[in-house]
Amino acid sequence: MWQLNLTHWSDIDRMIAVTIIDYTDDNGRLTADLEEIYEVVAEEGDIDFDEVVAVLHGLQQFEPTGVFARDLQECLQLQLRQLPADTPNRDTANLLLTRYMAQFGAGDFKQIMRRARLTEDDLKAAIGLIQTLDPNPGHTYHSASTEYAIPDVFVSKKQDRWVVELNPDIAPKLRINDTYASMIQRADNSDQNNYLRDNLQEARWFLKSLLSRNETLMKVATKIVEHQRGFLEEGEIAMRPLILSEIAEQVEMHESTISRATTNKYMHTPRGVFELKYFFSSHVRNDDGSEHSSTAIQAIIKRLVSEESPRKPLSDSKIVTLLASEGITVARRTVAKYRDILHIPPSNERKRLV
CATH class of the missing domain: 1.10.10 (Arc Repressor Mutant, subunit A)
Incomplete structure (x- = not known):
């Protein structure tokens, strides 16, 4: 709009230009056909389609170069x-x-x-x-707003042991105000005294719930760290299969409780900040009874593709063969599914000369 204001176009051309700008996304690409834009501006008066095309060509001279393209x-x-x-x-x-x-x-x-x-x-x-x-x-x-995840627990290695600690910023120390608590008379049944007594009970329940929540979080995070020590040491490629029911059984809680305790809860590790649910993944069982995490398999696929020759990229069938050589048995459709999850295009689209 700033560049448009520097032009000496007619009112009609400026109106067309503003309409085209409204149909442009944050990447600078038109989001509608020129015919559709013409139908919109034609309602404002007797305008030729060629005039819309001419204004578009004028806008395409704006900075940054390449904006207002149709594809x-x-x-x-x-x-x-x-x-x-x-x-x-x-x-x-x-x-x-x-x-x-x-x-x-x-x-x-x-x-x-x-x-x-x-x-x-x-x-x-x-x-x-x-x-x-x-x-x-x-x-x-384009300035997109950034949302920062505040970790609920910190994981660090101290004296060859992985230690889990609660983030003090998300678990402030709260206590009952002694002044108000001392105002409650045991034998007094007045409305004011009953009001204080009821609120004291609610405050105690609230503190107990917070304590219970933090204890559950620590138990779950500790078990996750025990189970995924390989990930902390070696990365995604060493991720082990893990499901909610396994943690629920180990901490003697219901699976739904574990699901709530890991939703929107984050763990800060030397490898980055991850949602607790990230450490849970399905597994692929091999013929010999061994199991591999889907996350680990995806990491291996990512590694294989990164090491492939640009002139002769690996097909899904070839990736299946290479995984089998590492003791991982998966179907070709499974490789294709994981490749899609990783946003890796098919081999014919990855082929490069340079």
């Missing part, structure tokens, strides 16, 4: 056009985005080189230039 392809093309004409590989990069976007997105580089008659070095250089562009140019200016 990723246009966003990247806008940024390429703003580069100096003598920028190395600019024309080849624009060719990829204009004519071979589908093959580029699918990682079919051999077909691109054959059809565009490019050498591998030319293609690498063009892809390298495209990778310098910003797919979300407006994101830099």
Whole structure:
């Protein structure tokens, strides 16, 4: 809007521009078709569709470069056009985005080189230039509110032992006011005395509930630490399978109580701050009877993908084979599910030349 106020556009063009801005998300991308925007502005008077297109092109000259694009392809093309004409590989990069976007997105580089008659070095250089562009140019200016999780318990290693401590900031020391408590007369049945007596009883119950809550939290956190010592020592890859009923049985409480005690409760560890529920995960049972945590398996998949060759990424079937070599038996669909959870695209989309 600040940049718009610096232009000398007509009132009609400014109205169109404001409407287009309203249909732009925090990343700088249009969220509606231009036809839909035209239907909105056409209600304000006799406006041609070409005028809406012209205003859009004007807005696309605003900073940051690439805003008001209708899709990723246009966003990247806008940024390429703003580069100096003598920028190395600019024309080849624009060719990829204009004519071979589908093959580029699918990682079919051999077909691109054959059809565009490019050498591998030319293609690498063009892809390298495209990778310098910003797919979300407006994101830099978007200030999202940050919420901080306050840990309920602290876990630290002291003299080779993992120690759990309650966060004193979330467990303040409360006590009954002796002055008010001393005002209660044992044999007095007046309304004022009964009022004080009832509130004293409520205050005692409240303090008892807080104490019980903190004791439960400490018991649960301590058992989690005992069970997940491997995670604290080695990370996600050493996470053990754990379910609520196991902790409930060990602390002799109902499973629903454990569920409430671990919801929105956080543990501060040397590896970061985690919700208590993070330490619970399903398990995969192997033919030999051994079990592996789904969290640990996901960590292994993440490691395998990070170590793969960009030219020949691992297929889900290959990951199944590699997991089997580490003693973990899972189905291919399970690997695909975990990969989706980790936001890792399929192998054909991970293929890269650079």
